[in-house]
Amino acid sequence: MLESGLSCGLLLMIGCCAAGLLAPSSGVAAPGELDSSFGRMGEFALQTNPACSVVCPEQIGSYAQTLALQPDGKLLIAGQNFDYQAFDNQAYAEGPKNVVVRLNSDGTLDGTFGNGGFAQTPAFGEVLSLYANADGSITSVGSNPPGRFGEAVGIEHYTASGATVGAVQWFAAPFLAKTAQIDSKGRLVVLTDGSEPEIVRLLPTGALERSFRIGEANADGAKSLVAPSETENPPYGPEAFALAKDGSVFVAATTSDPMHFDSGNEPLKAHTVLYRFTSSGKLDRSFGRGGMVALPASKGYESLALAAAPDGDVVLAAGEDITGSLQQVHLLVVRYTKTGRPDDSFGSGGVAARGWNSISPDLVPSAITFDARGDTVIAGTNTFTPNPGSVGKWFLARLTNSGFDCTFGSRGVVLGGEGTSADAVVVQTDGRIVIAGERHHEFAAARYMGGGTPHTCPGEHKSHKLKPKHRRQRRRHR
Numbered sequence: 133m134l135e136s137g138l139s140c141g142l143l144l145m146i147g148c149c150a151a152g153l154l155a156p157s158s159g160v161a162a163p164g165e166l167d168s169s170f171g172r173m174g175e176f177a178l179q180t181n182p183a184c185s186v187v188c189p190e191q192i193g194s195y196a197q198t199l200a201l202q203p204d205g206k207l208l209i210a211g212q213n214f215d216y217q218a219f220d221n222q223a224y225a226e227g228p229k230n231v232v233v234r235l236n237s238d239g240t241l242d243g244t245f246g247n248g249g250f251a252q253t254p255a256f257g258e259v260l261s262l263y264a265n266a267d268g269s270i271t272s273v274g275s276n277p278p279g280r281f282g283e284a285v286g287i288e289h290y291t292a293s294g295a296t297v298g299a300v301q302w303f304a305a306p307f308l309a310k311t312a313q314i315d316s317k318g319r320l321v322v323l324t325d326g327s328e329p330e331i332v333r334l335l336p337t338g339a340l341e342r343s344f345r346i347g348e349a350n351a352d353g354a355k356s357l358v359a360p361s362e363t364e365n366p367p368y369g370p371e372a373f374a375l376a377k378d379g380s381v382f383v384a385a386t387t388s389d390p391m392h393f394d395s396g397n398e399p400l401k402a403h404t405v406l407y408r409f410t411s412s413g414k415l416d417r418s419f420g421r422g423g424m425v426a427l428p429a430s431k432g433y434e435s436l437a438l439a440a441a442p443d444g445d446v447v448l449a450a451g452e453d454i455t456g457s458l459q460q461v462h463l464l465v466v467r468y469t470k471t472g473r474p475d476d477s478f479g480s481g482g483v484a485a486r487g488w489n490s491i492s493p494d495l496v497p498s499a500i501t502f503d504a505r506g507d508t509v510i511a512g513t514n515t516f517t518p519n520p521g522s523v524g525k526w527f528l529a530r531l532t533n534s535g536f537d538c539t540f541g542s543r544g545v546v547l548g549g550e551g552t553s554a555d556a557v558v559v560q561t562d563g564r565i566v567i568a569g570e571r572h573h574e575f576a577a578a579r580y581m582g583g584g585t586p587h588t589c590p591g592e593h594k595s596h597k598l599k600p601k602h603r604r605q606r607r608r609h610r
Contacts, residue, residue: 171239193573379411420472451495
């Protein structure tokens, strides 16, 4: 592993303190190795926080939250400057908050974009999604404007050169936005954050679409997240969603909080339930049994990521606590067909699992995408907490249509160095994989070699057999 003793405090620092995850070997790099032609030995780092112009104190810095690939091969990375020591500091709140960076295809800053390669605006504190439009313009979706702390969600537009276009279009909605995506009709689909999370949809005019509501209740007031028969507890609320090409919405929810314990001080078993709703927000009862399927019971699913595959299937990734200790983490990947049946050709009965030893108990899958072959690529963080600024390591996994790809990294998984996290991933047209997140409180990106001839690891996990067995059950109060 490469080490660097350079300071991380310069405002514009490219490749500084960027320890390699896997040092590229001589000759042609193998799948899962850093691409040495990108940035500095495969990585890029940039400090955009003005509070770090000389030195970057602890809990102050910047990090990337989302990533987009332009048609010309350039990379767009968006995120925020953070200062956990100054949430109530009005001067900080009025300063630059969200940042968009553009990289050339070789991982260097594109000096023609914004101010030397990046643009800063005070619009968002959290950037939720980013879009590279065909005409070269850029669209970002964010929440948490300065002084309002998440009470709205908005859309901001940039020209191809990084200049903002007009004012931010704010959607006046009384909720905290956890994630948001723009669908094929220009509507904004939002997963709200709070004590009663739900999924809502906003029209291009900014109006809330009253007929579309997924969560505690649907538009008719009926319960839209029905509890499966395997558990006493109904889902707490949606935790992740994915938009399918036909406009339908996949939703993942967990039935109980893994931090709750039974009378014997053992963690309660949790079930993650996958639902499919039509484009109008109605439960699609052709999916699974009655519109839902459940994952096997577990002591706890740490975090969920969800994506609709190009062929119509749906892939869910979860961090799972299998030992009850701090010694091992477990990445569970599940694939269902478009009809809600486990994909029997994937893993064992639709489940592929990969574990590794770690002193960090939390495994947080953040993003899922697919390469040209349809293989699954997952990025996330193995960390003590899912919050930015925490000590952890990013991870990158590749799976074939049958399970973890043994030609990629170590049995399908690559781990980053200390002090890294990953929130976004894209696959370039040549198969190379780019992740974006944080390294030591800085914007960070890394590119890994893809391609090769994938080969599924032998002996996939045999302990998780999926059976879509769901019955409608009377909902109980938490």
